[in-house]
Amino acid sequence: MGAVLATDVGRKDGGPDITVERGQRAVFCGLTSIVWLHRKIQDAFFLVVGSRTCAHLIQSAAGVMIFSEPRFATAVLDDRDLAGMADCSEEVERMIAKVLQRRPNLKTLFLVSSCPSEVIKIDLENIAKRYRERSQGSLRVISYSGSGIETTFTQGEDSCLQNLVPEMPVHTVEKNQLLVVGSLPDIVEDQFARLFGELGIEELNFFPGRQSETLPSIGPGTRILLAQPYLGETARALIARGATLLAAPFPLGAEGSLAWFRAAAESFNVPEDVFKSTMRAPFERAQRSLEGCKETLENRRIAFLPDSQLEIPLARFLSRECGMVPTEVSTPFYDALTMAQEAPLLPEGVEWFEGQDLDTALDRVRASRPDLTVCGMGIANPLEAEGLRTKWSIELMFSPIQGFDQAGDLAELFARPLRRQARLEVGSWS
Amino acid sequence: MELTLWTYEGPPHVGAIRVAASMERVHLVLHAPQGDTYADLLFTMIERDGKRPPVTYTTFQARDLGGSTANCFLDTLRAAADRFKPQVLLVADSCTAELLQDQPGSLAATAGISIPVVPLEMVAYSRKENWGASETFFQLVAGLLRGVEKPAATADNRPVRPSVNLLGPTKLGFRCRDDILEIESLLNGVGIDVNVVAPLGASPADLLEIPNADLNVCLYPEVAASTCQWLKRQFGMPYVDIVPLGYGATRDFLTAVSEALDYPINIDAIDHCRLPWYSRSVDSTYLTGKRVFIFGDATHAIAAARVASRELGFEVVGLGTYAREQARDVRAAAKELGLEALITSDYLEVEAAVERLAPELVLGTQMERHIAKRLGIGCAVISTPAHVQDYPARYSPQMGFEGANVMFDTWVHPLVMGLEEHLLTMFRDDFEFNDSAVPSHLAEEGGVSKRPEEQVNADDAEIAWANSAELELKKIPFFVRGKARRNTESFAVEHGLNVIEVETLYEAKAHFSR
Numbered sequence: 001m002g003a004v005l006a007t008d009v010g011r012k013d014g015g016p017d018i019t020v021e022r023g024q025r026a027v028f029c030g031l032t033s034i035v036w037l038h039r040k041i042q043d044a045f046f047l048v049v050g051s052r053t054c055a056h057l058i059q060s061a062a063g064v065m066i067f068s069e070p071r072f073a074t075a076v077l078d079d080r081d082l083a084g085m086a087d088c089s090e091e092v093e094r095m096i097a098k099v100l101q102r103r104p105n106l107k108t109l110f111l112v113s114s115c116p117s118e119v120i121k122i123d124l125e126n127i128a129k130r131y132r133e134r135s136q137g138s139l140r141v142i143s144y145s146g147s148g149i150e151t152t153f154t155q156g157e158d159s160c161l162q163n164l165v166p167e168m169p170v171h172t173v174e175k176n177q178l179l180v181v182g183s184l185p186d187i188v189e190d191q192f193a194r195l196f197g198e199l200g201i202e203e204l205n206f207f208p209g210r211q212s213e214t215l216p217s218i219g220p221g222t223r224i225l226l227a228q229p230y231l232g233e234t235a236r237a238l239i240a241r242g243a244t245l246l247a248a249p250f251p252l253g254a255e256g257s258l259a260w261f262r263a264a265a266e267s268f269n270v271p272e273d274v275f276k277s278t279m280r281a282p283f284e285r286a287q288r289s290l291e292g293c294k295e296t297l298e299n300r301r302i303a304f305l306p307d308s309q310l311e312i313p314l315a316r317f318l319s320r321e322c323g324m325v326p327t328e329v330s331t332p333f334y335d336a337l338t339m340a341q342e343a344p345l346l347p348e349g350v351e352w353f354e355g356q357d358l359d360t361a362l363d364r365v366r367a368s369r370p371d372l373t374v375c376g377m378g379i380a381n382p383l384e385a386e387g388l389r390t391k392w393s394i395e396l397m398f399s400p401i402q403g404f405d406q407a408g409d410l411a412e413l414f415a416r417p418l419r420r421q422a423r424l425e426v427g428s429w430s
Numbered sequence: 431m432e433l434t435l436w437t438y439e440g441p442p443h444v445g446a447i448r449v450a451a452s453m454e455r456v457h458l459v460l461h462a463p464q465g466d467t468y469a470d471l472l473f474t475m476i477e478r479d480g481k482r483p484p485v486t487y488t489t490f491q492a493r494d495l496g497g498s499t500a501n502c503f504l505d506t507l508r509a510a511a512d513r514f515k516p517q518v519l520l521v522a523d524s525c526t527a528e529l530l531q532d533q534p535g536s537l538a539a540t541a542g543i544s545i546p547v548v549p550l551e552m553v554a555y556s557r558k559e560n561w562g563a564s565e566t567f568f569q570l571v572a573g574l575l576r577g578v579e580k581p582a583a584t585a586d587n588r589p590v591r592p593s594v595n596l597l598g599p600t601k602l603g604f605r606c607r608d609d610i611l612e613i614e615s616l617l618n619g620v621g622i623d624v625n626v627v628a629p630l631g632a633s634p635a636d637l638l639e640i641p642n643a644d645l646n647v648c649l650y651p652e653v654a655a656s657t658c659q660w661l662k663r664q665f666g667m668p669y670v671d672i673v674p675l676g677y678g679a680t681r682d683f684l685t686a687v688s689e690a691l692d693y694p695i696n697i698d699a700i701d702h703c704r705l706p707w708y709s710r711s712v713d714s715t716y717l718t719g720k721r722v723f724i725f726g727d728a729t730h731a732i733a734a735a736r737v738a739s740r741e742l743g744f745e746v747v748g749l750g751t752y753a754r755e756q757a758r759d760v761r762a763a764a765k766e767l768g769l770e771a772l773i774t775s776d777y778l779e780v781e782a783a784v785e786r787l788a789p790e791l792v793l794g795t796q797m798e799r800h801i802a803k804r805l806g807i808g809c810a811v812i813s814t815p816a817h818v819q820d821y822p823a824r825y826s827p828q829m830g831f832e833g834a835n836v837m838f839d840t841w842v843h844p845l846v847m848g849l850e851e852h853l854l855t856m857f858r859d860d861f862e863f864n865d866s867a868v869p870s871h872l873a874e875e876g877g878v879s880k881r882p883e884e885q886v887n888a889d890d891a892e893i894a895w896a897n898s899a900e901l902e903l904k905k906i907p908f909f910v911r912g913k914a915r916r917n918t919e920s921f922a923v924e925h926g927l928n929v930i931e932v933e934t935l936y937e938a939k940a941h942f943s944r
Binding site: 024025026027028029030031032049051052053055056057059060061069070072073074075076077078079081082086088091092094095098099115116118119120147148149150152359376377378379380381382384385 | 431432433434435436437439440441443444463464465466467468469470471472474475478479480481482486487488489490491492495506509513524525526529530554555556558778
């Protein structure tokens with residue numbers, strides 16, 4: 001697999017045959033990504049300007065509330081704001097002041113717009129700009145959209161990172177650098193850093209990093225490797241600043257991780273023997289870790305309802321490395337730029353859908369009765385009650401699943417519901 | 431704008447979904463942007479519902495804005511009517527759709543649908559979830575019963591047994607499922623029939639039967655008060671609004687039902703409640719004056735204050751609610767206990783109050799459970815918002831005599847048991863059984879796995895503890911040590927002392943035990 005320039009992978013042709021559905025969509029909005037982004041970027045605060053619904057969504061999506069004062073909050077709009085009795089930019093600044101009072105050491109404050117703030121056209125970008133001009137302090141204030149009318153679920157991270165790109169300094173150093181893009185659990189990030197180090201790729205940065213005070217630089221010498229599949233707009237923004245997108249599948253499973261590292265190794269001219277000797281142990285370990293689940297997963301049929309944008313890479317991993325048979329792969333939207341290396345790896349006979357029409361999609365699942373359905377949290381128990389086994393997908397966002405040493409854990413997430421079915425005597429799954 | 435970290439209540443349209451999800455053959459078409467479908471998981475995950483709530487969302491996106499969202503709503507409405515064929519369609523806006531002013535109610539009226547439509551106005555920017563549930567229930571009942579004749583009570587059709595409606599229980603309410611069973615069996619036990627339970631389990635056809643009962647029971651005023659008032663105006667139906675939460679309240683409730691129906695009830699004959707004896711038994715002596723902090727919805731908070739102070743002999747040190755609509759009632763209940771009620775929807779304020787008051791038990795919502803856990807204080811959940819563990823598999827009502835038993839067990843359990851308190855003192859210096867070990871019955875509570883270090887207040891840093899005083903403090907059992915430390919320090923500040931000696935400790939003890 002060779003490194004391909006971004007311009008080569010942007011083409012739409014050669015993509016899969018996708019049915020586009022426009023109907024009721026059972027997906028989270030982009031605000032949900034704050035749940036993992038605030039854990040990743042620990043010196044940042046996320047201030048949503050929205051309604052009580054926004055606040056309720058974030059705490060509900062988090063499943064259990066996080067056991068401390070969170071690094072996110074919602075400025076809930078009220079009648080005064082809507083009636084124009086309150087100056088919204090003054091109000092937002094009052095909210096910022098409140099946040100800073102509790103957390104004076106923040107480095108970045110994200111002003112996140114929501115459906116209601118966008119519909120009444122509160123210009124958070126302008127408010128952020130004016131705040132920075134006036135305060136001239138060290139606090140970076142950035143606005144981005146997490147609204148449901150603009151973003152779905154993981155797109156919230158894309159929107160956040162995209163709006164950080166203009167903040168990145170220009171990369172002036174001659175030496176090429178590798179930028180890994182997409183928030184990863186710290187443990188995965190550390191594993192990746194060790195392996196890149198062993199490959200001799202020393203100019204390495206992760207975006208987003210654990211702190212936001214200094215951002216990685218960007219320029220023509222920057223090669224980007226996407227660690228998450230939902231970052232199309234961020235990738236485009238980075239490309240626009242001169243970076244080169246390395247063509248690779250995503251680091252899910254042994255094979256996916258190997259190809260992902262290979263894309264970087266080839267781009268940085270890592271000698272083949274160094275690549276092989278570095279990758280051998282982790283690759284073999286990953287393969288071994290999959291053995292335990294194969295028996296459970298092999299030849300089992302799996303359907304993906306649209307949710308996290310991880311559907312296509314997961315279907316690839318589960319079919320090629322675990323022997324599962326994907327029947328339907330639906331994704332909130334299909335981005336040819338990020339899926340170029342993934343889509344061709346899916347087996348024949350998969351039905352592809354973009355968007356959603358919930359009731360029709362549920363009808364299809366009821367008719368085909370796959371062994372496992374990957375879906376959002378709201379739908380999982382109802383399908384279980386109808387005798388179908390499910391895997392709710394938000395867990396895939398909260399667990400470390402990328403890289404060689406998580407391949408087994410990833411397979412286990414899908415095997416566990418099937419093992420449970422085999423164990424239980426009570427109730428019935430047909 | 432109001433800065434909100436965690437919210438006690440959802441937006442009003444979630445209240446509408448709760449009512450729709452509670453009922454049979456009702457479907458809600460909600461004009462809402464993509465993402466608002468998160469509300470499904472409240473029902474399917476937290477309450478483990480085996481079916482999606484009966485809601486179809488329009489889930490419009492940016493590309494639909496600018497004229498076509500109204501069509502999007504109409505298409506969704508027609509498709510939902512076709513697919514689900516409900517007896518009644520509810521239509522409403524979520525917060526974002528309200529701003530578009532598509533007016534689903536007017537649109538639905540022109541949609542040419544044969545199913546009756548009840549339009550809801552959720553006023554998302556000034557109201558919250560419980561109000562939304564109340565308004566939805568009221569609009570449904572009023573919408574179906576407006577213009578219906580009051581059934582004539584003739585000698586022929588008057589049933590032999592009196593009957594009541596139980597109004598207010600909903601999905602995602604606190605223990606509603608079990609409360610209904612308990613109250614129904616209590617009433618059946620004294621010869622009273624339950625005519626309609628609503629919204630939970632009722633269909634629109636059932637709502638039409640409401641006027642056939644003799645009395646309404648306003649079981650959850652947050653949801654049913656406005657409906658009960660309307661039914662009284664419309665049909666002259668009396669209602670009882672004493673909520674049977676706690677032993678005394680259950681007896682008061684039965685007395686009120688008896689009086690309203692003019693029907694004698696022998697309460698003693700059905701009173702098998704164990705709470706009164708358990709509370710009088712000697713082991714419960716240690717409950718005397720336990721400091722308890724109470725926060726929740728108004729109904730559960732007020733009831734808990736009565737049970738805590740008058741039925742368990744606790745000392746209520748704080749009482750509050752997030753429900754501003756019922757703030758007056760909570761203020762009155764607090765005043766009776768010599769307290770000022772805490773009325774707030776800001777959980778940080780609640781946390782600060784708990785920290786300041788240093789109670790031995792917190793009775794609250796899911797939020798207070800987190801607060802108590804962080805502060806290492808025992809806690810029982812008494813009100814929504816609640817999490818998945820508060821929708822238990824077992825029968826666990828809060829209302830009625832069995833509910834009082836459940837409350838006794840649940841509230842006493844997180845406390846250090848009477849005998850154990852003495853043992854802790856006796857064995858304080860034992861190398862295995864010492865006061866840094868967690869009481870055995872709490873070890874598996876998931877709560878306090880390790881006792882948090884006592885915090886020395888940074889503001890009091892100018893006060894020093896003499897070594898001897900510090901050692902003496904350690905001899906005091908851990909569960910009062912924090913309080914002793916704070917009391918002694920505030921005593922020292924009050925008396926201008928810089929160093930706390932052993933003597934100061936005992937001076938303070940005497941001072942505070944007056």
